[in-house]
Amino acid sequence: MYILFFLLWVIFNGKVTLEIVLFGIVIAGAVYAFCCKFLDYSPRKDWLIMRKFGYIIAYLGVLIWEIVKANAATLKLVASPHIRVQPVIVRFKTDLKTKTARVLLANSITLTPGTITVALQDNEYTVHCLDRRFSEGLSDSVFVRLLHKIEGQVAG
Known part of the structure; x- marks a missing residue:
């Protein structure tokens, strides 16, 4: 610093x-x-920040890439008249230990187009997804795996 x-x-x-x-x-x-x-x-x-700097940079890179992919998927969903949108609200839990990691995950989900974190209670997330396909793999996403590494845990 x-x-x-x-x-x-x-x-x-x-x-x-x-x-x-x-x-x-x-x-x-x-x-x-x-x-x-x-x-x-x-x-x-x-x-501690310097030790985890590589993981933090990797997390930012993954976040940007996921935002780009979600933009394309949302654009395809919204622009196509033949695809039927099936919005869904999903609840899932994570085993992230720190409040910072849980909030980072919630914000990353919200920053990704097509998904919004509606609530975060302890380690339970409530997420609104524009389409059912966007809800697949939220609980064990690449965000969760990288946040485990940043926390210093080994994600199984």
């Missing part, structure tokens, strides 16, 4: 001089210290 603060300082200044770099080191340190003291942040959390 400190490096991110420093890089933002340099980028926002628009040029690199010795003075800007020295001030950036001090100001980034002050902002990082503030985050650690008042925002429940720590160098340990930085280390």
